[in-house]
Amino acid sequence: MTRDVDVAVIGGGAAGLTAAHFLARAGLSVEVYDQDRSILKRARLLNLPGQEELEGRELLASLRAKVDAAGAATVATKVNDIVPGGGTFTVTLDGGDTVTSRYVVLATGQGTLRLASLPVETTEARQPFVKVNVVTDRWGATSVPGVWAAGVVAGWPSQAVACAGSGAAVAIEIASAAKGEFWVDHDDTSLAPDPE
Numbered sequence: 001m002t003r004d005v006d007v008a009v010i011g012g013g014a015a016g017l018t019a020a021h022f023l024a025r026a027g028l029s030v031e032v033y034d035q036d037r038s039i040l041k042r043a044r045l046l047n048l049p050g051q052e053e054l055e056g057r058e059l060l061a062s063l064r065a066k067v068d069a070a071g072a073a074t075v076a077t078k079v080n081d082i083v084p085g086g087g088t089f090t091v092t093l094d095g096g097d098t099v100t101s102r103y104v105v106l107a108t109g110q111g112t113l114r115l116a117s118l119p120v121e122t123t124e125a126r127q128p129f130v131k132v133n134v135v136t137d138r139w140g141a142t143s144v145p146g147v148w149a150a151g152v153v154a155g156w157p158s159q160a161v162a163c164a165g166s167g168a169a170v171a172i173e174i175a176s177a178a179k180g181e182f183w184v185d186h187d188d189t190s191l192a193p194d195p196e
């Protein structure tokens with residue numbers, strides 16, 4: 001079976017789910033492919049802004065609910081390969097289904113990246129427990145046009161808020177590229193008083 005989406009997000013942890021939430025809010029069609037091995041499942045978070053303490057599993061559940069409510073799909077599967085060609089990407093899922101996407105977000109966390117057909121530049125990881133880093137520019141773009149990376153696989157510190165933030169930033173880049181103008185997700189600022 002083959003289907004088309006605007007954005008394929010590989011990895012449903014802090015970075016991937018945050019990216020998917022923002023992308024869906026921007027009106028893009030999004031699918032997240034996730035093996036459910038986020039290291040958030042082992043974390044108790046004492047350093048989130050606006051929150052005293054939160055189990056990583058609770059953050060994951062909350063992010064998944066937001067992604068779902070915004071209209072993006074999360075598919076429990078492994079991505080085996082991503083093949084670029086003709087300005088799109090063919091994403092191969094476990095079981096043989098394929099998905100065609102205009103953009104890809106790599107948010108695969110700290111493990112090995114095994115995507116034989118995707119020629120993204122990689123480098124030795126910055127953090128000792130991370131297997132590989134994808135090389136990106138400041139805003140998360142990789143060496144392959146149309147592919148962005150976020151979270152620890154992109155070299156961000158292994159902190160939930162940093163990884164989530166990088167997912168948001170990448171989503172803003174992709175939404176801006178898709179719309180042809182800079183896009184941010186703000187509510188109606190005309191109602192807000194000027195800050196002193």
Ligand SMILES: Cc1cc2nc3c(=O)[nH]c(=O)nc-3n(C[C@H](O)[C@H](O)[C@H](O)COP(=O)(O)OP(=O)(O)OC[C@H]3O[C@@H](n4cnc5c(N)ncnc54)[C@H](O)[C@@H]3O)c2cc1C
Nearest residue numbers: 011013014015035037038039043079109151152158159160
């Ligand atoms: C014990 C422990 C305690 C921690 N405590 C804190 C803390 O107090 N504060 C804090 O801020 N951070 C903490 N962290 C770190 C935080 O959990 C991570 O920084 C954050 O989860 C990283 O987000 P990520 O999206 O990059 O990766 P992850 O959240 O790990 O998500 C990566 C996802 O990608 C999926 N994936 C990978 N490859 C594929 C593929 N080919 N196909 C489909 N899916 C794939 C994985 O299954 C996984 O679900 C802790 C971590 C641990 C282990």
